[in-house]
Amino acid sequence: MTRLRFELGTDVEPERIDKALVRLCPGTSRATIQRWITEGRVTIDGRSCRARDSIGPRRVLEVEPGPEPLSRAEPDAGVQFTVLFEDADVLVVDKPAGLVVHPARGNPTGTLVNGLLSRPSFEVVPEDPRDPAGALRPGIVHRIDKDTSGVLVVAKNAGAREALKAQLAEHSVERRYRALTIGAPKAQRISTLHGRDPRSRLRFTTRVSEGRPAVTEVTPLEVFAGGRAAYVECRLETGRTHQIRVHLLECTKTPLLADALYRGPRLPSELEPAAALIGRQALHAFCLGFAHPRSGQALRFEAPLPADFQRALEFLRAAT
Numbered sequence: 001m002t003r004l005r006f007e008l009g010t011d012v013e014p015e016r017i018d019k020a021l022v023r024l025c026p027g028t029s030r031a032t033i034q035r036w037i038t039e040g041r042v043t044i045d046g047r048s049c050r051a052r053d054s055i056g057p058r059r060v061l062e063v064e065p066g067p068e069p070l071s072r073a074e075p076d077a078g079v080q081f082t083v084l085f086e087d088a089d090v091l092v093v094d095k096p097a098g099l100v101v102h103p104a105r106g107n108p109t110g111t112l113v114n115g116l117l118s119r120p121s122f123e124v125v126p127e128d129p130r131d132p133a134g135a136l137r138p139g140i141v142h143r144i145d146k147d148t149s150g151v152l153v154v155a156k157n158a159g160a161r162e163a164l165k166a167q168l169a170e171h172s173v174e175r176r177y178r179a180l181t182i183g184a185p186k187a188q189r190i191s192t193l194h195g196r197d198p199r200s201r202l203r204f205t206t207r208v209s210e211g212r213p214a215v216t217e218v219t220p221l222e223v224f225a226g227g228r229a230a231y232v233e234c235r236l237e238t239g240r241t242h243q244i245r246v247h248l249l250e251c252t253k254t255p256l257l258a259d260a261l262y263r264g265p266r267l268p269s270e271l272e273p274a275a276a277l278i279g280r281q282a283l284h285a286f287c288l289g290f291a292h293p294r295s296g297q298a299l300r301f302e303a304p305l306p307a308d309f310q311r312a313l314e315f316l317r318a319a320t
Contacts, residue, residue, distance in 0.1 A: 002065075003062060003063070003064050004024075004025070004062065004063040004064075004065065005060065005061070005062050005063075006024055006060070006061040006062075006063075007060050007061075008055065008056070008057055008058060008059050008060070008061065009057065009058075010057045010058060011057070012055075012056060012057045012059075013056075014054045014055065014056040015054065015055060016051065016052055016053070016054060016055075017037065017042065017044065017049055017050075017051060017052075017053045017054070017055045017061075018030055018033045018034050018037065018051040018052075020055050020061070021033045021036075021042070021061070021063065024061070025063070025065075028065075029129050029130050031129045031130055032129040033051075034051045035066070035129065036063065036064075036065065036066055037049060037050065037051045038051075039066055041063060041064040041065070041066050042061070042062070042063050042064075043061075043062045044059055044060070044061055045059055045060050046060070046062075067126070073102070073103050073111070073113050073114055073117055073136050073137075073138070074109065074114060074117070075114060075117040075118035076109060076110060076114035076115055076117070076118055077115070077118040078110075078115075079099070079110060079111070079112065079114055079115025079118070080096065080099075080115070081093045081094065081095055081096060081099065081112060081115060082094040082096075082303075084151065084301050084303065085299070085301060086121065088156065088157075088294075089155070089156055089157060089159070089160040089292070089293050089294050090153055090154065090155060090156060090160055090164070090292070090293065091116070091121075091122070091139075091153070091154045091156060092151060092152070092153050092154075092288070092299075092301050093112070093151070093152050093154065094149070094150065094151060094152075094303040095112060095144055095149060095150060095151075095152050095285075096149055096306065097146075097147050097148065097149040097280050097306065097308065098146060098147060098280070099111065099112055099146065100112070100146045101113065101137070101140060101143045101144060101146075101152070102136055102137035102140050102143070103136045103137070104136065107146075112152070113136065113137055113138065113139075113140065116139070116154060117138075121156065122139070122156065125138040125139045125155070125156050125157065126138060126157070126158050126161075128158075128161060139154040139155045139156060139161060140154060140155075141153065141154070141155055141161060141164045141165050141168060142168055142173075142239055144285050145242065145245075145281070145283075147280035147281050147283075148177075148281065148283045148284065148285060149283075149284045149285065149303070149306045149309070150177070150284045150285025150286060150288075150303045151285045151286070151287065151288040151301050151302070151303045152285070152288070153288060153290060155293070159293065159294070160293040160294070163291075163293030163294075164290065164293055167290055167291060168239065171237050171238060172290075172291070173288070173289065173290045174235075174287060174288065174289030174290070174300065175235065175236040175239065175285070175287070175288055175289075176233055176234070176235050176236075176285075176286050176287035176288075177233070177234045177235075177236070177244055177283055177284060177285050177286055178221075178231070178232070178233055178234075178283075178284045178286040178305065178309075179231075179232050179233075179234055179244065179248070179256055179257075179282055179283050179284070180229065180230070180231055180232075180256065180257040180274070180278070180282035180309070180312055180313065180316070181229065181230045181231075181232055181248055181252075181254040181255065181256060181257060181282075182228070182229060182254060182255055182256075182257055182264055182267060182268070182271060183227065183228065183229070183230070183252075183253060183254035183255075183264075184220060184223045184224075184227045184228075184229070184230035184254065185218050185220060185230065185232060185248065185252035185254040186218075186220070186252070187218060187219050187220060188217075188218050188252070189215065189216075189217045189218075190214075190215065190216045190217075190218065190247045190251045190252070191213065191214070191215045192206035192213075192214050192247070192251065193206060193208050193209075193210070193211035193212065193213065193214070194206060194208070194211045194212050194213070194214035194238075194240040194243060194246065195208035195210065195211030195212070196208075202261060203242070203246075203261060203262070204240065204241055204242045204243075204246050205246060205250065206246060206247070206250050206251060207250065212238075212240060213238060214238050214240045214243050214246075214247070215236075215237035215238050216234050216235070216236060216237070216238075216243060216244055216247045217234070217235040217237065218232055218233075218234055218247075218248075218252065219232060219233045219234075219235070220232050221233055222317070224316040224317065224319065224320045225268075225270055225271070225316070225319060225320055228268050228270065228271065229257065229271055229274070229316050230254065231313060231316070233286070234247075234248075242261075242262070244256075244283060245259055245261070245262045245281065245283070246262065248262075249262045249263075249264055256281045256282050256283055257271065257274060257275050257278065257281075257282040257312065258274075258275040258278050258279060258280060258281055258282055258312075259281040259282075259283075260281070261281075262281075270319065271316075273315055274312040274315045274316050274319075275312070277308065277311045277312040277315055278308045278309055278311070278312040279308060280308070282309060282312060284303070284305055284306065284309050285303065286302060286303060286305075287300065287301070287302045287303075288300070288301050289301070
């Protein structure tokens with residue numbers, strides 16, 4: 001990378017070196033600047049410095065930008081998933097239920113990220129320097145719960161990462177899920193606040209006075225057993241953690257079939273075989289659509305229902 005040189009004039013106000021470089025290097029995060037300083041890539045008048053050191057008038061500041069750090073997660077070729085699409089910028093996968101997306105406390109290995117890192121095309125994907133856990137989730141711009149299956153897009157370089165994150169922030173990404181519910185919700189658009197449940201560190205809830213907006217559009221596809229179960233599509237406008245699960249439980253009173261964390265009233269006995277056939281929350285990320293981060297081309301991917309979901313669905317159809 002090109003070495004940068006800044007000769008400060010006489011009208012410069014004293015300020016911390018890391019803050020000055022954020023101003024002088026547009027588009028570079030403060031965390032990245034601090035890492036460069038720690039690595040000895042920044043000098044004042046030819047001498048090394050610390051992030052908290054002050055820079056003032058008539059000083060010469062030189063910076064040798066460094067590469068973004070690579071992941072600290074370990075490659076694992078034994079992790080299984082289906083690749084739906086791959087090019088130089090993105091990789092789209094069909095994640096199976098039971099697979100955690102990235103390493104975290106309780107799941108340090110055996111995740112999708114570990115599997116991705118075993119692919120030659122994924123060996124140099126940089127972490128997000130603004131993400132405190134970026135070293136463990138390179139390329140990850142959105143997630144799917146461990147026991148939810150379906151489509152996920154992963155960035156293969158920093159440019160693709162930022163472009164995809166911008167689309168997600170603008171809510172321009174198409175995300176459609178298929179679900180089996182206990183009870184049959186009506187077609188509706190659900191808009192609530194979303195935050196952590198104060199009574200459980202594992203759960204989220206709409207019953208908060210402060211939180212982030214969460215919007216889900218629910219469309220029934222089939223109704224079974226006189227309305228005691230349904231096959232539905234949920235389109236996300238926002239992507240909060242557990243959003244569909246929370247909205248179906250708290251707003252429509254039709255929780256996901258076999259959801260152990262967001263359970264409603266006692267499961268009707270006639271639905272017990274269907275719950276046993278899927279054995280995990282009946283939620284599948286069916287469709288993902290986005291603009292290619294480099295070309296702008298509209299891309300759309302669908303993942304077929306996995307076998308466990310299909311078996312539960314066929315049981316409900318036959319029992320109707």
